[in-house]
Amino acid sequence: MLINHPLLGPRDASEFIYKGDAALIHRPDPTAPDAQEVFIDYGYLRDNPAGAHRELWFHEQGDRSWLVVTRDTVTHEITEVELARDVARREGRSK
Amino acid sequence: MHDLVAITPLGAVRPKVDSHGPVTLTEVTDRALASVAARLGHEAETATALERLLGAPAPGPARHGGKSLMAFWMGPEQWMVEASFETHEDLARQIGSDLGAAASVTEQTDAWCRFDLTGDGLADVFERLTTANVRAFEGGEAQRASVDHMGCFVLCHDARHISVLGPRSSAGSLHHALLTAMRSAH
Numbered sequence: 001m002l003i004n005h006p007l008l009g010p011r012d013a014s015e016f017i018y019k020g021d022a023a024l025i026h027r028p029d030p031t032a033p034d035a036q037e038v039f040i041d042y043g044y045l046r047d048n049p050a051g052a053h054r055e056l057w058f059h060e061q062g063d064r065s066w067l068v069v070t071r072d073t074v075t076h077e078i079t080e081v082e083l084a085r086d087v088a089r090r091e092g093r094s095k
Numbered sequence: 096m097h098d099l100v101a102i103t104p105l106g107a108v109r110p111k112v113d114s115h116g117p118v119t120l121t122e123v124t125d126r127a128l129a130s131v132a133a134r135l136g137h138e139a140e141t142a143t144a145l146e147r148l149l150g151a152p153a154p155g156p157a158r159h160g161g162k163s164l165m166a167f168w169m170g171p172e173q174w175m176v177e178a179s180f181e182t183h184e185d186l187a188r189q190i191g192s193d194l195g196a197a198a199s200v201t202e203q204t205d206a207w208c209r210f211d212l213t214g215d216g217l218a219d220v221f222e223r224l225t226t227a228n229v230r231a232f233e234g235g236e237a238q239r240a241s242v243d244h245m246g247c248f249v250l251c252h253d254a255r256h257i258s259v260l261g262p263r264s265s266a267g268s269l270h271h272a273l274l275t276a277m278r279s280a281h
Binding site: 007060 | 156157168169170171226239240241246
């Protein structure tokens, strides 16, 4: 499997480490009144789609960047790869 | 002051040189290293300061270059600067004052060991060691890659001269891996 790194081009999947659902970027506010319930969802609940799935990959044997990869869980086809940094900034985080 | 004798990453007094077939493997100990990581919001400032230091634009992804000083790209907004140890033993301090608060500069000289391979047929050696596509390298590439399961930088000066920077604490294993691959390939 190849991951088309946005800066470095296609790289072998063996260079990467899989972290999990890209929703992990959205770490809830620990000071919110409903923080406990929200953190239980954040920590334990995952969607398990048969189809397109946005997930976090870490380029450990490369430039050490975090990527948001959109992968079809049925066919393993990768349709989109972005730097997690860019995704987070677009959502108003990590300014 | 103590009168201490510096030893190379392989533990000898002088850098080790090995030859096999057309390839010569040399331990390189005369380079100083410092990493530069731009701080959030100071990316452009860091790139400008680096350009001043290097005498050339800061290298782009997976490239190395420079005139007065050399540098290679490590990751987004991160570079490793290298210079002669003779004149830049305190490289991190020297460039740290140029970069000020725009970037975090960290001394790296003693974290890494470096081996240079020179000669013909280097791609035959590296294809046994790493997924980096060394056969396509023409000069100027700097790729972080796993070399025999060690996280290394592979720097291509030209097709007959390639440097490997690896973790200094694994210098013996890296040297063994490179020598084994040289003997296997040639």
